[in-house]
Amino acid sequence: MNHTLDDQNMAFISQLYPDVYTQIVPQQGEVKPPKRRRKKSKAAVASGDGSNCLFRKRKLTDEQVNMLEMSFGDEHKLESERKDKLAAELGLDPRQVAVWFQNRRARWKNKRLEEEYNKLKNSHDNVVVDKCRLESEV
DNA sequence: TTGTGTTTTACGACCTC
DNA sequence: GAGGTCGTAAAACACAA
Numbered sequence: 001m002n003h004t005l006d007d008q009n010m011a012f013i014s015q016l017y018p019d020v021y022t023q024i025v026p027q028q029g030e031v032k033p034p035k036r037r038r039k040k041s042k043a044a045v046a047s048g049d050g051s052n053c054l055f056r057k058r059k060l061t062d063e064q065v066n067m068l069e070m071s072f073g074d075e076h077k078l079e080s081e082r083k084d085k086l087a088a089e090l091g092l093d094p095r096q097v098a099v100w101f102q103n104r105r106a107r108w109k110n111k112r113l114e115e116e117y118n119k120l121k122n123s124h125d126n127v128v129v130d131k132c133r134l135e136s137e138v
Numbered sequence: 139t140t141g142t143g144t145t146t147t148a149c150g151a152c153c154t155c
Numbered sequence: 156g157a158g159g160t161c162g163t164a165a166a167a168c169a170c171a172a
Contacts, residue, residue, distance in 0.1 A: 058147080059147075060146090060147080100146095102148095105160085140171105142170090143170090144168080146166085146167070148164085149162105150163090153158105153159075154158090155159095
């Protein structure tokens with residue numbers, strides 16, 4: 001079993017982020033959630049085998065998301081040093097931080113495209129209205 | 139409840155530098 | 156090779172019926 005965090009890190013996180021710690025460390029009698037989710041392999045899909053369903057997705061805490069948002073606000077790109085630092089601060093796997101930034105950039109891009117689309121649509125609508133007005137004048 | 143749509147986390151494939 | 160985008164799977168969540 002390869003855990004993301006060793007005991008020393010756990011102790012550190014438990015001090016800094018009690019909420020995070022309680023989320024990471026399973027309660028008594030609770031099944032310890034897996035480090036990373038499954039994605040059915042093509043072979044598993046083909047065979048219909050669900051036995052490799054070892055991973056379960058876990059939502060990040062509000063605090064973790066806030067910190068990530070602040071960091072994203074500073075800089076959209078993520079150098080490895082910054083990634084490792086953030087991961088250590090938040091008690092996350094650096095891979096999770098990288099994935100979060102990837103997804104965040106994708107959402108940011110979608111939002112920006114939507115805004116551009118709305119701008120273009122508005123100016124197009126205005127042109128159409130103008131055209132109609134001019135035609136009626138003529 | 140539960141069926142359904144949306145959001146969030148995670149990954150594989152491919153690309154760029 | 157590390158880190159990017161893109162497309163998508165699947166868990167988590169919201170909420171009407």
